[in-house]
Amino acid sequence: MRGKKFIPIIFFFVALILFPSATVKAERSVYTYTYDYWEVERESPDAYSVQETVTGSKLGIGDFNNPQGLYVRDNRIYVCDTGNHRIVVLERDGNNNIEVIDQIYEFSGDVELNTFSQPHDIFVTETGELYIADTNNQRVLHLSSDYKLIKVITRPTDETVDKAADFLPTKLVADKAGRCFVLARNFNKGYLQYDRDGLFIGYMGASEVRFNLTDYIWKLLSTQKQKSQMAQFVPTEYNNVAMDKDGFLYATNAIFEEYQLRNDEAKPIRKLNSMGTDILVKNGYLPPIGDQWWDTAGGVSGSSRLIDITVLDNDIYYAIDRTRGRIFGYDDQGNLLYAFGSLGNKLGYQQFPTALEHMGTDLLVLDSRNLGITFYTLTEYGKLINDAIKAYSLGQYDLSADYWREVLRLNGNYDMAYIGIGRSLLRQERYKEAMEYFEFALDRMNYSKAFQLYRKEWIEENIAWIFTSFFLIITVPIVIGKIKKIRREVGVE
Amino acid sequence: MKVKSSKWISENRLNKLRHLGTTLRYSLYVITHPMDGFWDLTHEKRGSVGAANVIIVAALLTNILRLQFSSFLFVNVIWEFVNLIEIILGFLAPIIIGCIANWGLTTLFDGKGTMKDIYMAIGYSLTPYVLLQLPMIFISNVITVEEGAFYGFLYYFSYIWCGALIISAVMMIHDYTLSKALVTLFATIVGMMVIIFMLLLFFTLISDAIAYFVSLYKEISFRFY
Numbered sequence: 042m043r044g045k046k047f048i049p050i051i052f053f054f055v056a057l058i059l060f061p062s063a064t065v066k067a068e069r070s071v072y073t074y075t076y077d078y079w080e081v082e083r084e085s086p087d088a089y090s091v092q093e094t095v096t097g098s099k100l101g102i103g104d105f106n107n108p109q110g111l112y113v114r115d116n117r118i119y120v121c122d123t124g125n126h127r128i129v130v131l132e133r134d135g136n137n138n139i140e141v142i143d144q145i146y147e148f149s150g151d152v153e154l155n156t157f158s159q160p161h162d163i164f165v166t167e168t169g170e171l172y173i174a175d176t177n178n179q180r181v182l183h184l185s186s187d188y189k190l191i192k193v194i195t196r197p198t199d200e201t202v203d204k205a206a207d208f209l210p211t212k213l214v215a216d217k218a219g220r221c222f223v224l225a226r227n228f229n230k231g232y233l234q235y236d237r238d239g240l241f242i243g244y245m246g247a248s249e250v251r252f253n254l255t256d257y258i259w260k261l262l263s264t265q266k267q268k269s270q271m272a273q274f275v276p277t278e279y280n281n282v283a284m285d286k287d288g289f290l291y292a293t294n295a296i297f298e299e300y301q302l303r304n305d306e307a308k309p310i311r312k313l314n315s316m317g318t319d320i321l322v323k324n325g326y327l328p329p330i331g332d333q334w335w336d337t338a339g340g341v342s343g344s345s346r347l348i349d350i351t352v353l354d355n356d357i358y359y360a361i362d363r364t365r366g367r368i369f370g371y372d373d374q375g376n377l378l379y380a381f382g383s384l385g386n387k388l389g390y391q392q393f394p395t396a397l398e399h400m401g402t403d404l405l406v407l408d409s410r411n412l413g414i415t416f417y418t419l420t421e422y423g424k425l426i427n428d429a430i431k432a433y434s435l436g437q438y439d440l441s442a443d444y445w446r447e448v449l450r451l452n453g454n455y456d457m458a459y460i461g462i463g464r465s466l467l468r469q470e471r472y473k474e475a476m477e478y479f480e481f482a483l484d485r486m487n488y489s490k491a492f493q494l495y496r497k498e499w500i501e502e503n504i505a506w507i508f509t510s511f512f513l514i515i516t517v518p519i520v521i522g523k524i525k526k527i528r529r530e531v532g533v534e
Numbered sequence: 535m536k537v538k539s540s541k542w543i544s545e546n547r548l549n550k551l552r553h554l555g556t557t558l559r560y561s562l563y564v565i566t567h568p569m570d571g572f573w574d575l576t577h578e579k580r581g582s583v584g585a586a587n588v589i590i591v592a593a594l595l596t597n598i599l600r601l602q603f604s605s606f607l608f609v610n611v612i613w614e615f616v617n618l619i620e621i622i623l624g625f626l627a628p629i630i631i632g633c634i635a636n637w638g639l640t641t642l643f644d645g646k647g648t649m650k651d652i653y654m655a656i657g658y659s660l661t662p663y664v665l666l667q668l669p670m671i672f673i674s675n676v677i678t679v680e681e682g683a684f685y686g687f688l689y690y691f692s693y694i695w696c697g698a699l700i701i702s703a704v705m706m707i708h709d710y711t712l713s714k715a716l717v718t719l720f721a722t723i724v725g726m727m728v729i730i731f732m733l734l735l736f737f738t739l740i741s742d743a744i745a746y747f748v749s750l751y752k753e754i755s756f757r758f759y
Contacts, residue, residue, distance in 0.1 A: 079612055485607050489678035496676065 073381040078483040083454040088379040088423035091389030096413040110162035111396035111407040150190020174210040197241035214284045246317035285352035295346035302330045323375040349397040366391030456482040557582035572706035576651040586657025593660045605674040635725030645708030655703035666692035
């Protein structure tokens, strides 16, 4: 009996000697997947790998407190440390080291209050001027790069604006012309648009109010008291805004009924032009709505609630989902490239994401519960996808197909790669092969295109045979009939 | 007609095959002249159960071949979720249950047809399904999505044709008027549902009863273990 106890210990030491290099490594991988034609989740290689999470205490400036806003201009990172009423400016150098450049608590200028109160968002122009949503002071500040006040944007002095409602700006962007688009709580007519002098121009991007027959019938049937208790119809309230390199606004909203997602009524992601109409291209299997299947697990249920969006210079956009902490990447055609991330405490997992930004192709996620900024960087696989899309948009179709072939080597479930190769083959007039690739991805329209051309080619090549067989089918029975007739006549005689 | 027997097939069998061939060819007359055709089918004994069997098996085969060989442009199958037994039963069970339900109803409401007549009528009514859907498998492979309207038209046409044949079959074999046939068909569908419900109820109860005895046995065996 005594000897038996030692056996596991001996095994342990033998194992230690045999496998001495069993070092523990931090896992850089985050669960990545795509959806195929059948909307089945297909696991995919990592498109982004997590690098690190930077917290305030790691930087030596004290922990962030409920940080809400993030902006990246070149390699500078601006964080709205909302609970600490400060703006933190960080810089990331070539070796990915992050340094604190500045902590802004106050600014100079001829105004009553020179400090912030719960700033929720920040935007920085190319020249380094800052737009800050100073939320609890009910104003938007426009500061120069050395923190001197240029102008203050306040509540619109328009008759249409509810005088009683507090003006609480939460999100903002500004374009090259100095126009500023502000999202304020309680203002649900879209974005408040200000001109370069800080004057209110009007609302932008308010969603159309739809007539709903069932609601109407219910209203007819209910009493006055019931009506007052009914939920008022409120137009979509956006929850965030981003601007792409061409000055289009990308908006997210998370207030909708879940059944409206799949038939594209909810439109959780919108791309607004200067008229405020949605011009987002949606050529994917489903409109960009985040997750397509909503499992209930671990206390999480329901559809994706996208709360921030960022648009890369190559028109690929990423949106982050608060329900499951996932980041969804879409190309400019609205195809889901990949989704990754999850809720959790591990490195690269989110708890309560509040903002998403990009630096080059790296993604930054600000989380108000783990109080850090998480950096994700493209993997080889993600880079290949980006390269393939870029080559295609530049008209280098064959190069693009080469990249897609590389992608397929890493992920055989990637429908976009099959379609990409098929398109390139189609252009090279290799219809038969193109058809094969389109069939892999079940792309019916492109397959039809290739097939039509292939069929034409086939008929042109075999026209002689077709006519010959046609001729034979018609003439042979006639000839046989004639012969039989003659024989019969001969036999009769 | 006198049939010459050979050494590897008896005269009797050859005659049977001849009869099957004639009755099978009669289906082409039925689908083009439904009223006349279905009347003669049973009253003049121009049809046979064998021919009905052949047509039903052919329709079943068409159904399966369609999944395998149609172009993915028109018939899109997730092969992971295809179950051959499910397809076969899903095709045959409605026919059998439909026969039973229709027979049960029409015997009560002075229908003239026997079970055999009903089965034969259903079998012969499926002829257009085979005749149209089988070539459509080939057609689907030589047309594009833009020309799909043609495919869709044929597809629905085959169903409408079969439906019209079934209505006229019920009219003729039971000697009903059109309105009575329609009412009977509707009642047949309800009857089919009732039969399926009874079957489900029966099997659930049986499985519950078995489970009860199994658990009883387990309890007892645990006690004495």
